[in-house]
Amino acid sequence: MTTATNASTVTPVKADVTSGQPLLAVEGLKVHFPVNRGFILQRTVGHVKAVDGIGFSLKHGETLGLVGESGSGKTTAGRAILQLTKPTAGKVTFEGQELTTMKPDAIRKMRRRMGIVFQDPYGSLNPRMTAGNIVGEPLIVHRLFTSKAEYREKVAELLQVVGLSPAMANRYPHEFSGGQRQRLGVARALAARPSLIVLDEPVSALDVSIQAQVINLLQDLQEQFNLAYIFIAHDLSVVRHISDRVAVMYLGKIVEIATRDEIYKNPLHPYTKALLSAVPAPDPVLERKRERIVLKGDIPSPLNPPSGCVFHTRCPIAIDDCKGDVPPLREVGPEHWVACIRV
Amino acid sequence: MTERQTVEPLLQVRDLKTYFYSPSSVVRAVDGVTFDLREGETLGLVGESGCGKSVTALTLMRLIPNPPGRIVGGEVIFKGRDLLKLSDSEMRKVRGRDIGMIFQEPMSSLNPVLTIGRQLTEALELHMNMSKRQAMDRAGELLDMVGIPDARTRLKDYPHQMSGGQRQRVMIAIALSCNPKLLIADEATTALDVTIQAQILELMQDLTSRLGTALLIITHNLGVVARYADRVNVMYAGKIREMGSSDDIYGSPKHPYTVGLLNSVPRLDEPAKTRLAPIRGEIPNMADLPAGCAFRDRCDWAIERCGAEDPTLTEAGREHWSACWESAKVSRRPAAQKAKV
Ligand SMILES: Nc1ncnc2c1ncn2[C@@H]1O[C@H](COP(=O)(O)OP(=O)(O)OP(=O)(O)O)[C@@H](O)[C@H]1O
Ligand SMILES: Nc1ncnc2c1ncn2[C@@H]1O[C@H](COP(=O)(O)OP(=O)(O)OP(=O)(O)O)[C@@H](O)[C@H]1O
Ligand code: SF4
Ligand SMILES: [Mg+2]
Ligand SMILES: [Mg+2]
Numbered sequence: 001m002t003t004a005t006n007a008s009t010v011t012p013v014k015a016d017v018t019s020g021q022p023l024l025a026v027e028g029l030k031v032h033f034p035v036n037r038g039f040i041l042q043r044t045v046g047h048v049k050a051v052d053g054i055g056f057s058l059k060h061g062e063t064l065g066l067v068g069e070s071g072s073g074k075t076t077a078g079r080a081i082l083q084l085t086k087p088t089a090g091k092v093t094f095e096g097q098e099l100t101t102m103k104p105d106a107i108r109k110m111r112r113r114m115g116i117v118f119q120d121p122y123g124s125l126n127p128r129m130t131a132g133n134i135v136g137e138p139l140i141v142h143r144l145f146t147s148k149a150e151y152r153e154k155v156a157e158l159l160q161v162v163g164l165s166p167a168m169a170n171r172y173p174h175e176f177s178g179g180q181r182q183r184l185g186v187a188r189a190l191a192a193r194p195s196l197i198v199l200d201e202p203v204s205a206l207d208v209s210i211q212a213q214v215i216n217l218l219q220d221l222q223e224q225f226n227l228a229y230i231f232i233a234h235d236l237s238v239v240r241h242i243s244d245r246v247a248v249m250y251l252g253k254i255v256e257i258a259t260r261d262e263i264y265k266n267p268l269h270p271y272t273k274a275l276l277s278a279v280p281a282p283d284p285v286l287e288r289k290r291e292r293i294v295l296k297g298d299i300p301s302p303l304n305p306p307s308g309c310v311f312h313t314r315c316p317i318a319i320d321d322c323k324g325d326v327p328p329l330r331e332v333g334p335e336h337w338v339a340c341i342r343v
Numbered sequence: 344m345t346e347r348q349t350v351e352p353l354l355q356v357r358d359l360k361t362y363f364y365s366p367s368s369v370v371r372a373v374d375g376v377t378f379d380l381r382e383g384e385t386l387g388l389v390g391e392s393g394c395g396k397s398v399t400a401l402t403l404m405r406l407i408p409n410p411p412g413r414i415v416g417g418e419v420i421f422k423g424r425d426l427l428k429l430s431d432s433e434m435r436k437v438r439g440r441d442i443g444m445i446f447q448e449p450m451s452s453l454n455p456v457l458t459i460g461r462q463l464t465e466a467l468e469l470h471m472n473m474s475k476r477q478a479m480d481r482a483g484e485l486l487d488m489v490g491i492p493d494a495r496t497r498l499k500d501y502p503h504q505m506s507g508g509q510r511q512r513v514m515i516a517i518a519l520s521c522n523p524k525l526l527i528a529d530e531a532t533t534a535l536d537v538t539i540q541a542q543i544l545e546l547m548q549d550l551t552s553r554l555g556t557a558l559l560i561i562t563h564n565l566g567v568v569a570r571y572a573d574r575v576n577v578m579y580a581g582k583i584r585e586m587g588s589s590d591d592i593y594g595s596p597k598h599p600y601t602v603g604l605l606n607s608v609p610r611l612d613e614p615a616k617t618r619l620a621p622i623r624g625e626i627p628n629m630a631d632l633p634a635g636c637a638f639r640d641r642c643d644w645a646i647e648r649c650g651a652e653d654p655t656l657t658e659a660g661r662e663h664w665s666a667c668w669e670s671a672k673v674s675r676r677p678a679a680q681k682a683k684v
Contacts, residue, residue: 037374071539088639123423152454153351203397207392207626208563208565208607208640209391209622210625210626211621211624212619212620212621216618216619216621235535235612236537237608237612238609241615241619260615275538278541279566280564281566282593282605282608283569283612284570284572284590287569287570292541294538294542294545295538295541296462296540298508299506299539
């Protein structure tokens with residue numbers, strides 16, 4: 001696929017790489033949603049612990065893959081990091097500044113440096129805006145141009161960077177295919193020159209042949225602009241392809257986090273193992289030989305999560321102690337952390 | 344060919360055509376589809392969004408909404424009878440009793456205002472002449488068989504009280520309730536999480552092989568079919584482009600589209616790559632297909648002839664067919680890909 005040629009004006013400001021500080025540090029992040037009952041007299045009957053104390057750090061230009069089953073809290077975590085959802089507790093330090101205690105005004109300014117691409121290429125773009133204005137909106141919000149001509153030039157460049165023709169700027173979203181819409185979403189996320197982009201299932205809704213085009217594009221852009229990605233997905237093959245490190249979530253918690261090769265070659269948490277063994281390979285000869293770990297039962301409700309290790313209800317190696325205390329993440333090897341008492 | 348030929352296949356689909364009409368266009372959603380499905384066999388039907396997989400399945404069941412759709416030609420010979428020639432009431436008996444189907448959307452195919460028990464017993468009373476009592480007993484057994492804990496109490500539940508995975512299990516129980524000879528599963532697990540997907544697929548595989556039911560698995564996920572299908576049909580823009588045993592389709596594909604699909608997915612069973620090899624271009628507009636081979640604009644092997652004549656399925660190996668003028672030259676090796684254009 002074709003990539004950007006000339007992209008000088010959208011090159012992000014050179015971030016402070018020399019200091020050795022991570023670009024992003026997340027500590028003890030929690031998002032608990034109140035569950036209300038009653039129509040007129042609403043009362044809170046409980047909390048959905050969508051994200052329940054997660055932590056990790058991210059370097060410039062690095063990709064962290066975030067995987068886990070539906071409802072495990074991936075989207076909520078991504079949104080809470082960008083302060084699009086207010087965290088219940090925890091700290092998010094981005095480019096040296098703590099975001100959770102910032103004033104809304106200051107956050108709005110910071111948000112320039114953090115982009116997001118949403119999962120649904122059909123629902124996430126305003127149908128009444130032209131492609132050009134969808135991509136250019138962040139430029140207007142953050143006042144990143146001085147003349148109309150400069151605005152048009154920047155929009156044209158952004159479209160080119162993601163492999164679309166600048167002539168498409170006057171079209172509306174419904175005139176684009178799914179893959180093209182996802183490119184628009186990426187162009188928009190790039191517009192304000194971010195150093196971090198949260199990609200929430202950016203290719204899940206796309207057909208495989210188109211998926212590969214968008215993945216290649218994301219990798220090209222990362223290299224070109226030294227972008228850090230948080231790549232949320234449920235397809236573990238895609239996550240391995242794009243990530244430097246991978247975090248596995250289950251019911252609001254990170255149960256394992258390690259470098260890409262480590263987690264795929266040496267998964268230690270029983271949930272990670274089951275997840276990997278559930279991925280079918282497009283090779284019948286191999287598949288016939290392969291044993292699968294098939295987990296019993298369903299994912300428990302986050303409204304009433306199991307005690308102790310949240311995975312114990314489905315875990316093939318659980319013992320009585322697993323129902324007791326919540327196992328903390330422990331470092332079991334270089335950059336390899338696991339939350340399981342049996343590892 | 345082989346001794347297999349002496350046994351009549353369970354299902355013979357011949358030159359099937361289903362079109363959708365609008366004032367401005369005709370969508371040839373299924374345009375000359377031919378394949379066999381043998382007794383007890385698992386057949387995969389794969390291809391990207393909009394290529395006609397669901398329309399193929401709905402045509403077999405005669406569930407095409409008319410208008411805008413119409414089955415314009417072909418035969419669907421099931422156990423010796425052409426389903427397209429049956430009266431509506433005869434066809435109703437075939438549906439549910441001889442052929443079970445699991446649809447793409449479990450929530451929309453279960454009735455939200457009826458209990459799970461009622462939805463299971465309906466078909467049993469209608470097709471199997473069971474009394475209410477017998478049907479309810481059998482329904483409990485069926486739910487138990489698909490692995491729902493506390494099956495008998497869950498019969499009183501409504502669909503919204505179950506998880507996505509459980510609803511899909513209920514769908515399987517309903518589809519298998521009258522011991523059909525054929526089960527059609529249209530993206531039955533696509534909406535589910537990988538670990539739940541694995542549970543459901545293992546369950547379907549286990550039940551159909553135990554009951555001797557033939558299985559038509561429709562999916563866009565090449566991995567899903569590799570594990571379960573004996574044979575695979577690859578569909579693109581309304582036509583089957585390649586057909587063969589799973590080993591041949593995955594091991595030595597002979598159609599450029601199949602090669603493209605296999606090359607564009609990252610795989611856990613191969614070393615991590617730095618770059619993927621996508622199929623270039625976009626999925627074609629079904630209302631406005633180019634002349635000749637519909638894959639031409641995206642194909643690395645295309646020659647001049649491809650723009651003029653549409654290739655039909657021709658033998659590319661033992662029980663292996665490909666619809667491509669250049670199929671003799673096609674292989675998964677990247678070197679071959681670069682040779683042309
Ligand atoms: N605004 C909200 N109010 C209440 N509960 C919420 C809200 N948003 C999310 N949740 C709940 O929080 C949990 C985590 O949801 P989240 O969307 O983060 O999961 P996810 O991992 O992104 O799942 P998926 O893979 O399905 O996108 C779920 O149980 C969800 O129902
Ligand atoms: N009711 C309908 N009216 C008009 N066109 C239709 C109708 N149903 C299907 N089509 C068209 O027929 C073609 C084939 O659709 P079909 O649903 O079979 O695709 P599919 O292969 O099942 O795709 P997916 O993987 O997205 O489910 C599409 O171009 C679709 O737009
Ligand atoms: S017939 Fe031609 S265009 Fe079509 S797949 Fe074969 S080589 Fe490609
Ligand atoms: Mg999500
Ligand atoms: Mg379909």
